[in-house]
Structures are given as C-alpha cells and as structure tokens.
Amino acid sequence: MTTRYRVYYENAVGRAVDDPLGFARLTYQPGTRDAEAMAALLGHVTRLLAKRGDGCLLVDQRLMSPFTPTEQIFVIQQWLPRAVAEGSYRFGAVVLAENAFARLATRSVTTAVRDMPMLYQYFEQEVDAVAWLLQQKQKAQLGRTK
Template sequence: MISKSARSLYFENSIGRIWEEPEGFLRLEYRAGLREPVQFRALLTHAVQALSRRRWEKMLVDQREMAPLSPGEQEWMATEWLPRAVQEGGYRYGAILIANNVFARLAMNQYVMASRGQSHAYRTFETEETAVAWLLAQPKPLG
C-alpha cells in the first residue's frame, strides 16, 4: 500500500482528485454522485497535463465510488480524451479499480471496447494492491 502522506495533490474539483504518486504514476479518484460535464472534462484534461508534465505513462483510476458514465461521456473519452492522452500525455497503462455500481462497470466496459486501437493498455482490478503491482511491473519509458 502506498503511503498517503508521500503523494502530492495535483488537482481537485467536484468530480474527483488527481494525485502524483512517488512511485511514478498518477492516481485519478472519482467522487460519488452526478458529474457536471465541464468539471468532468476539466478533471480529465488536467490528468493529461500532469502525465505530460511528469513524462509518466501510468495511471491508477479509482472508479469505486463513480456513478455510471453517460453515453456522451463515453463518446468524448473514446474519441477525444483518450487519443489526446496517448498522443500528448504519453498515457500507456491504466489500472482501473472497478466501480461498486454495476451500471458504472458496464459503462466502463463499453468505453474500453470503444477505445480499442489506441496504443494503450487497460486492466481492471478489485484491489488497490494488485492494481499498483501491475502498474509498477509495466516497462519504464525509454530515454
């Protein structure tokens, strides 16, 4: 388990938080409840900026409290956000802590299917320990 005191808060809004972990990855934590579209896009845009700034490729996405993604959110993430995160942010590996809400799980599965073809790997996990272990086992960037 990662020491919470060692992490650094990068960004926070009503949708969630982005932490910089000392092990070299971002942690994106979604809050419970409905999402306002501008705040949702701002959170994910800041994640791309943080990846780029740190030159990191890995993100732990904690969806345990997340409400289901709307069709519009899924579409925006698959067609705009993920391509930008991969190309501009260098995003390559996403470890997803799956949502407690079954409908949120189904919406995430639909998003993952729609985003195939990007040079990016997602894996889902039930526990934080296994998610972090998988992220840390992924190759480090060259250079």
C-alpha cells in the first residue's frame, strides 16, 4: 500500500504536501534555487501550516543542495519568523541532506533561530522523522486538553 499525498504546491525548488499521516511536508528538489521560486514555495508552506493548525512540518532535505548565504538570511530573517507567527510553526522534523555542506548550512540556520518558539530534530531516516513528529503533535494536543 502506498501513501497518496495531496500536493498543496509545487515548483522547481520543491513541493509542499498535506500529508495524510497528519502533518505538512516540505520536500526540496536538487539543484540551485531561484530566489522568487523559493520564496513562493516557503510562502505556500506557511499557508499550509496555518491551514492545518498543528504546527508540524516534515522537511525532507535528502536531495537538497546547500543553502546559499542569501537563502540562509531569507530563511532566518523572513521565512521562519513568518512561519511561526502566521503558520503556527512549532515542530520541524528534518530528514537530513545527503550533501554534507547542505547539512552544515541547515545547522547554521537552526542555530541562528534557536530562541524562536520551535523545536527541531534531525533524522537520517524518514520513518524516524515521521514517528517523532507525530509524537510531538500528540504531546501538543494533550497539552491543550489539560
């Protein structure tokens, strides 16, 4: 049995999916990224997070090329603050890139935003990322019912 994803938005940079397992999913494509296309994709991810309302995002970076310094600044200063404020982004399960430089670029982004009200966890395997993300979602739901 295969999981059927509902593609919310897709362009050359990546794909935003409303995952039937119960969270938003961002999958980066390989290669260089156009700034406008990246901003568009991440804007749609923010809207998907807001629509879902659970703050849970699986970020699949396995094929991703390293963020450029300009992309890092955009993600740190613009997208993540907006995703938290407008999309209620709280939990990020990151399936790590195969490219070591992409991993380093991602770590520098998450280090720069460590004071934001969100929790990131890194994974080699998607199945572990999904399990952790669903666990965070369940904990958050239990916290709201107390």
